[in-house]
Amino acid sequence: MDVNQPKQEHLLALKVMRLTKPTLFTNIPVTCEERDLPGNLFNQLMKDDPSTVKGAETLMLGEMLTLPQNFGNIFLGETFSSYISVHNDSNQVVKDILVKADLQTSSQRLNLSASSAAVAELKPDCCIDDVIHHEVKEIGTHILVCAVSYTMQTGEKMYFRKFFKFQVLKPLDVKTKFYNAETDEVFLEAQIQNITTSPMFMEKVSLEPSMMYNVAELNTVDTAGESESTFGSRTYLQPMDTRQYLYCLKPKQEFAEKAGVIKGVTVIGKLDIVWKTNLGERGRLQTSQLQRMAPGYGDVRLSLETIPDTVNLEEPFDITCKITNCSSERTMDLVLEMCNTNSIHWCGVSGRQLGKLHPSSSLYLALTLLSSVQGLQSVSGLRLTDTFLKRTYEYDDIAQVCVVSSEVKQS
Amino acid sequence: MLRFLGEQAAVKRQVLNANSVEQSFVGLKQLISSKNWRAAVDLCGRLLTAHGQGYKKSGLPTNHTTDSLQLWFVRLALLVKLNLFQNAEMEFEPFGNLDQPDLYYEYYPHVYPGRKGSMVPFSMRILHAELPQYLGNPQESLDRLHSMKIICAKILENLEQGLAEDGSMTNITQENRQASVQLWRSRLGRVMYSMANCLLMMKDYVLAVDAYHTVIKCYPQQEPQLLSGIGRIFLQIGDIKTAEKYFQDVEKVTHKLDGLQSQIMVLMNRAFLHLGQNNFAEAHRFFTEILRIDSSNAVANNNAAVCLLYLGKLKDSLRQLEGMVQQDPKHYLHESVLFNLTTMYELESSRSMQKKQALLEAVAIKEGDSFNTQCLKLG
Numbered sequence: 001m002d003v004n005q006p007k008q009e010h011l012l013a014l015k016v017m018r019l020t021k022p023t024l025f026t027n028i029p030v031t032c033e034e035r036d037l038p039g040n041l042f043n044q045l046m047k048d049d050p051s052t053v054k055g056a057e058t059l060m061l062g063e064m065l066t067l068p069q070n071f072g073n074i075f076l077g078e079t080f081s082s083y084i085s086v087h088n089d090s091n092q093v094v095k096d097i098l099v100k101a102d103l104q105t106s107s108q109r110l111n112l113s114a115s116s117a118a119v120a121e122l123k124p125d126c127c128i129d130d131v132i133h134h135e136v137k138e139i140g141t142h143i144l145v146c147a148v149s150y151t152m153q154t155g156e157k158m159y160f161r162k163f164f165k166f167q168v169l170k171p172l173d174v175k176t177k178f179y180n181a182e183t184d185e186v187f188l189e190a191q192i193q194n195i196t197t198s199p200m201f202m203e204k205v206s207l208e209p210s211m212m213y214n215v216a217e218l219n220t221v222d223t224a225g226e227s228e229s230t231f232g233s234r235t236y237l238q239p240m241d242t243r244q245y246l247y248c249l250k251p252k253q254e255f256a257e258k259a260g261v262i263k264g265v266t267v268i269g270k271l272d273i274v275w276k277t278n279l280g281e282r283g284r285l286q287t288s289q290l291q292r293m294a295p296g297y298g299d300v301r302l303s304l305e306t307i308p309d310t311v312n313l314e315e316p317f318d319i320t321c322k323i324t325n326c327s328s329e330r331t332m333d334l335v336l337e338m339c340n341t342n343s344i345h346w347c348g349v350s351g352r353q354l355g356k357l358h359p360s361s362s363l364y365l366a367l368t369l370l371s372s373v374q375g376l377q378s379v380s381g382l383r384l385t386d387t388f389l390k391r392t393y394e395y396d397d398i399a400q401v402c403v404v405s406s407e408v409k410q411s
Numbered sequence: 412m413l414r415f416l417g418e419q420a421a422v423k424r425q426v427l428n429a430n431s432v433e434q435s436f437v438g439l440k441q442l443i444s445s446k447n448w449r450a451a452v453d454l455c456g457r458l459l460t461a462h463g464q465g466y467k468k469s470g471l472p473t474n475h476t477t478d479s480l481q482l483w484f485v486r487l488a489l490l491v492k493l494n495l496f497q498n499a500e501m502e503f504e505p506f507g508n509l510d511q512p513d514l515y516y517e518y519y520p521h522v523y524p525g526r527k528g529s530m531v532p533f534s535m536r537i538l539h540a541e542l543p544q545y546l547g548n549p550q551e552s553l554d555r556l557h558s559m560k561i562i563c564a565k566i567l568e569n570l571e572q573g574l575a576e577d578g579s580m581t582n583i584t585q586e587n588r589q590a591s592v593q594l595w596r597s598r599l600g601r602v603m604y605s606m607a608n609c610l611l612m613m614k615d616y617v618l619a620v621d622a623y624h625t626v627i628k629c630y631p632q633q634e635p636q637l638l639s640g641i642g643r644i645f646l647q648i649g650d651i652k653t654a655e656k657y658f659q660d661v662e663k664v665t666h667k668l669d670g671l672q673s674q675i676m677v678l679m680n681r682a683f684l685h686l687g688q689n690n691f692a693e694a695h696r697f698f699t700e701i702l703r704i705d706s707s708n709a710v711a712n713n714n715a716a717v718c719l720l721y722l723g724k725l726k727d728s729l730r731q732l733e734g735m736v737q738q739d740p741k742h743y744l745h746e747s748v749l750f751n752l753t754t755m756y757e758l759e760s761s762r763s764m765q766k767k768q769a770l771l772e773a774v775a776i777k778e779g780d781s782f783n784t785q786c787l788k789l790g
Contacts, residue, residue, distance in 0.1 A: 055632075085725055131723040234618055277651030
């Protein structure tokens with residue numbers, strides 16, 4: 001980690017040590033039975049070993065803390081902690097010592113020192129200590145610049161700097177996918193992959209919605225009053241493991257009306273991720289605002305308000321459709337036609353007029369249909385014709401319904 | 412050692428070697444308990460040669476006895492204790508998977524008339540199973556341990572059905588059967604312990620935690636220590652909440668320990684919890700609290716010193732560790748403590764080499780020949 005300036009004898013020495021959390025020492029148990037040659041010797045040796053767990057010497061994971069062996073990796077969102085020590089290596093008293101620590105990234109230079117005051121004097125073999133912390137917010141090359149200035153007994157002012165370069169890596173790979181439901185809900189699937197080299201405990205993954213939406217997280221299940229994570233007992237991610245989180249976004253009341261006419265790109269919200277690694281070493285990341293391309297609805301949008309999940313074979317069931325005039329100026333005169341498919345049979349009058357529909361407004365329509373084929377069936381066959389423009393809009397595969405034989409379904 | 416200290420200093424060390432003790436099991440035990448394990452390994456070699464085995468004798472027809480196998484076991488076990496895993500692996504090779512015909516009593520009917528079964532000490536099988544994980548192949552260890560588990564379970568089943576261990580009909584007394592059941596239960600427990608440790612080394616934390624829960628069933632008197640250990644596993648993962656839950660569960664079973672031990676355990680766990688919550692000051696307070704009760708507690712001493720470093724108090728930390736080592740080197744000399752010391756010497760000054768040297772001298776005089784110099788990072 002050292003990148004030093006050309007040599008010059010200084011009275012003070014600067015040392016830096018990164019303070020990742022300590023690790024626990026692991027013992028290697030070697031045991032034998034009383035009847036074996038060493039008798040109780042091996043057990044006694046393990047009992048005498050200061051780092052074994054007393055009473056459970058065979059347990060590998062001890063309680064002795066070991067300082068970090070090397071710099072290790074550092075990831076975006078983690079906190080960089082470091083010990084900075086200035087030691088008087090000489091045999092004379094040194095005056096007016098000022099220690100400054102800065103962090104240089106590709107975009108900025110930050111001051112990290114806790115105190116900016118100079119220390120009046122430093123006796124031989126004494127040291128000035130500081131522990132700096134910094135939450136890393138950028139990826140890439142970082143340089144810790146430590147500058148020490150001091151005055152010798154002779155009055156001569158001295159100055160030196162040391163540079164310590166390190167790379168900040170990306171810890172997570174986040175992929176998002178949007179699913180548009182038949183209603184105005186949007187489902188967000190966030191795939192998070194641990195691309196570090198150690199296991200990660202995901203403490204919190206939440207979606208902060210934008211102004212327009214309310215969010216429900218779908219990653220816990222309520223059983224008997226206790227909420228249990230959908231990931232069960234596997235509470236952590238091993239390196240290269242991926243997890244999917246699911247969120248349901250519903251437009252807020254005041255935006256619900258407009259939801260049908262939203263075009264283009266909308267901002268959904270952002271993911272806030274907090275994780276922990278060894279001994280509670282914390283990391284936190286927020287994604288940028290996630291955007292969704294609203295599906296193109298054209299001038300007339302047909303969506304479903306209500307539809308049952310499961311219906312009986314050959315039994316009529318009701319659905320409610322919402323028809324929205326997505327244009328901003330034209331009032332529409334719509335005619336509804338229902339076409340049957342192999343499995344879907346509409347009940348009612350086809351070809352009726354729906355009346356005038358003003359711009360940016362909707363009307364609700366109750367329809368009845370039945371299915372003649374079992375299984376997951378797709379509701380199709382609605383046609384809306386704009387009588388003025390003589391244009392027909394086709395609506396197929398607007399929703400799915402599960403059709404079961406009436407012996408199966410417990411209504 | 413010689414390289415760093417020079418001949419004179421090497422002579423000064425109170426080291427016993429294979430020549431300075433009786434050439435027998437008695438001498439061997441002396442070397443083991445005085446931590447002169449390299450000498451003990453040598454002595455095993457000599458005694459095995461006297462048995463017609465050992466160096467340069469592989470490939471010749473074997474002549475194992477229970478004694479010679481015990482000598483092999485001790486030699487291999489000490490190699491593992493010295494962290495000489497590759498040597499151990501090499502020396503284990505001729506034994507195959509410990510089930511060769513010449514390792515059974517039936518192979519030597521003139522020496523052991525009428526005796527049946529394997530002559531291989533159970534502890535040697537455990538050692539053989541655990542070794543691959545120290546060489547980077549934990550899956551092999553797991554496989555071997557699993558085979559052992561199945562056999563132990565089968566033997567227990569036979570015994571519980573009134574048969575002999577090998578499934579044959581037998582007429583042993585109730586007393587003897589009970590003794591045998593106890594023996595095999597404890598052996599099964601030992602295997603489970605190894606499996607849990609191995610899973611932990613593989614970082615398969617979910618399975619490791621489950622395995623340790625099974626170990627608790629085999630060793631209920633160790634429940635507080637094992638629950639604390641599982642809590643530490645969760646701390647390592649970063650799941651502080653679950654660790655806290657486990658530490659709370661420990662407090663419900665501390666009645667299994669004597670008063671002092673249980674107090675110390677609770678304080679230790681609280682200290683660790685604070686570490687997990689980034690609170691080094693509080694952790695230090697708890698480690699120090701332990702020292703008030705038990706001033707010679709090496710772990711609390713070391714850990715308190717480590718906390719001081721994170722609080723920016725290098726000098727204080729060094730003072731604590733040095734004091735500890737000088738006060739009772741025999742008791743406190745441990746790889747981890749010395750590693751921490753040398754790491755801090757490097758941080759403290761450019762003259763760290765001299766300090767390490769001095770430390771090494773102090774260590775050398777007090778320790779046996781088993782000390783691992785690598786932790787001093789002398790290069």
